Amino acid sequence: MSLTASQAIYVSRLGRGSLGFAALVAAVLAGICIGETPIPVSIVLQTLANKIFGSAYVLDPIDMGIIWNYRLPRAIIAACCGSGLAISGMALQSLLRNALADPYLLGISAGASTGAVAVAVAGLGAGAISMSLGAFVGAVAAFALVAILARAAGGGVTSHGTGQIVLAGIAESQLFNALTSFIITKSANAEQARGIMFWLLGNLSGARWPDVWLAVPIALVGLAACIWYARALDAFAFGSESASSLGVPVRRVQVVLIGFTALVTAVMVSIVGSIGFVGLVIPHAARFLVGVRHGRLGPATALIGAVFLITADVLSRTIVPGQVLPIGVITALVGAPAFAVILIRGRGAP
Template sequence: MKASASQSINRTGLVRNKAGVTILLKCVLAILVLLCALWLGAAIGETSIPFSTVAKTVANRLWDAGYPLEPIDEGIVWSYRLSRAVVAACCGGALAVSGAVLQALLRNPLADPYILGVSAGASTGAVSVVILGIGGGIIGLSTGAFLGALLAFGLVSLLSLKAGRASSMIILAGVAGSQLFNALTSFIVAKSATAEQARGVMFWLLGNLSGVRWPDAGLAVPAALIGLVICLTQARALDAFTFGRDSAASLGISVRRTAALLIAASAMMTSVMVSLVGAIGFVGLVIPHAARLLVGFRHGALLPVSALIGAVFMILADILSRIVIPGQVLPIGVVTALVGAPAFAIILTQRKARS
């Protein structure tokens, strides 16, 4: 009896060790994939820079390695492309996680920050701070975007409750709310912005990474990481929400508190990214579906995989935006829409074929 008990304990320990090693290997692989994407983002652009130059630049900046490099190449890699790639990764990861969370909370596969008007509300809040001067300098751009995102989601939720509790109603309400806040943004720009401000804002609203630098990365990285950690702590609750709020409540989950926390985290991530790069569509919609094809529906795996795929997707989209038209940079929102719309169509047809 003692021997069999000890063997059982040993087997359990071996299983746990193997599971721990598997998780560790997956984490290492994910980090390597992300680093390779960042490496590509720093090397590829209007002017190609050797991968060795990118590695030497990072070594010089981080560890003072002393490699002899051309100042222009080193400046392009460190001050322009690498910071841009880091912000793109944070933006893609944050939007993908926000989309996965909203789809679970609302039990609707079409939910994402862009369709539900969260991005549009964040844009209105940011433009109100920049052009109208709301807050008198006390409220920053990200704070204004955050308040606009919360206002938009609150309005959309209210409209959907008035219209009915069907999951399709919140999508219709989101479309209406998105159009409303887009119209408000256009009205503010047309009425109060100078010609230079109007050009900058309209290009920014399509998604623009051209102006981001390391101070922006210092804001994007904590926002993405904090939002991801908050959502991961509620992964089991999100699994329960996929079966409905009543099912979640029957499992002892505080439905209102958990939903408020997750919505606030999603709004925070979305608003910070919108304040930095503008409104970008299809990332929060398409990436969670692609991640589900790989790892299934459990949010403990779905959220980090969505974040990784979203980060890599945005870096690659940023690379495409710089090289598709020689001598011209496309708004990254155009690239994500051109790639995301066909990808979403493929995912829909595959899901229909499987069902």
């Protein structure tokens, strides 16, 4: 019996969704199994069965501890961080109509790092505010300064075909990176400074279950916001004026999505540090695979970002035997050439 066109589309989407979910599960399993001490998949599955379903497999307590307390939360945090940063980059590229926009290049990650370090090292707030809240304030402040500088330069935050917003972001990144270094130098001892500098390059070594309970809801909320405003983001492809003529509340959409972008970026930075280029590269890869309609692009971007950062984390633990590289080093090795390609192609909008 032949399928109707709508049934064929549904089956195709179901197949792509199943394939994507399988890729995510495979990436998580790889993140758990691969490390300085390789662990067989069978041991991982038995450990998960013991912890989740109350099974009674007899296993080495050390292996169970490594899997449950260290590698599983690390893989989940990597997935959430990759997903959150990727959808943040997608939203910014659509809102600003600039293919080079992402939280790292626009200074949002740098501002979040400054806010988090100010709370953790300098004691800003006297213990009354968390690192995540401090990072959020820093992220919002950074983007506000970028917007002001871009507008003063005559570009604005939604102008088409200009580089002011990216140039302003690069300038503000340097400013907030300098502030972060100043705070560390002034307030941290030598041991703290070494740990923070490693964390600022992206470090998942400290990821534990309390971080999972924070990262998972934030990543899901960010994805839900992008899906909710998918049609509005589609309209922004024609410019903010065209979107307004189509009935899109332009200012409200911009404020809400930029706010969610700052929130997602701030939380991820407060957990794992500043990881660059994920929000730049992944949305372009997703557009290549599923097209530019945000109803499909949002979930695809989140999924590819999650798989990408888990893979980068595995490489950071294995590429140099006996050492763990900052995960930002791996993402930069991929992202910098991709940035060059996008820049050379000269695309002003996604």
